[in-house]
Amino acid sequence: MNQYVTGTVIRELREKNKMTQLQLAEKLGVTDKSVSKWETGKGYPDITLLEPIANIFGISVTELISGNTVQNANVSSNMLRSKFYVCPVCGNCIHSMGEASIHCHGVQLMPVDAEQTDEQHMVFIERVEDEYYVRIDHSMTKKHYISFMAAVSSDGIQMVKLYPEGNAEARFKIKGVKRIFFYCNRDGLFVIDPVKGIDDREAAYDDSRERKELEKIADKLFG
Numbered sequence: 001m002n003q004y005v006t007g008t009v010i011r012e013l014r015e016k017n018k019m020t021q022l023q024l025a026e027k028l029g030v031t032d033k034s035v036s037k038w039e040t041g042k043g044y045p046d047i048t049l050l051e052p053i054a055n056i057f058g059i060s061v062t063e064l065i066s067g068n069t070v071q072n073a074n075v076s077s078n079m080l081r082s083k084f085y086v087c088p089v090c091g092n093c094i095h096s097m098g099e100a101s102i103h104c105h106g107v108q109l110m111p112v113d114a115e116q117t118d119e120q121h122m123v124f125i126e127r128v129e130d131e132y133y134v135r136i137d138h139s140m141t142k143k144h145y146i147s148f149m150a151a152v153s154s155d156g157i158q159m160v161k162l163y164p165e166g167n168a169e170a171r172f173k174i175k176g177v178k179r180i181f182f183y184c185n186r187d188g189l190f191v192i193d194p195v196k197g198i199d200d201r202e203a204a205y206d207d208s209r210e211r212k213e214l215e216k217i218a219d220k221l222f223g
């Protein structure tokens, strides 16, 4: 992480905002030569200019210094667009309703992308009364394990921390849950729609059984 605003950040922000060096200079009450010096790493803007620079580009001073601008268009945050940030050093997991600038152990965390579940990360979901019982067929060794599971509805999140040598399973109240996420420390974040998962499996099962029975009857009648 930068300790102070860099020339590259100023240039990128200026170009993104379609401003010339002169236009930026005039807004700040400095010469365009000064702006040019900042951008080529031959000088820094005075600390009293940080706030005006941030204001011109519509970002916070923290974002200006970290070089990480967060344009959170999702103002009315939606739980279903939840983001998870996972620290690669300690495994800390942070949930956010939108994008955010988050650091842990000195590392700028990026939101992790959720993949559809795969053969190495098979999920089994059962309805047990008012809960989903979710089990993942996966190793739980210290080197390779599922570190958390989360069930997200439009108005809430249920999160369960899992540990190596434990079981890769969790229970969630069904009410309103639209997505179930889980994180493998090696392979990243996965997501599944619990309703679709269960319904599809049941439908597929019923279908095939029904078809077999119909075939048997047909065999008896016409075979």
Ligand SMILES: [Fe+2]
Residues within 6 Å of the ligand: 120, 121, 138, 144, 145, 184, 185, 186, 187
């Ligand atoms: Fe894995």
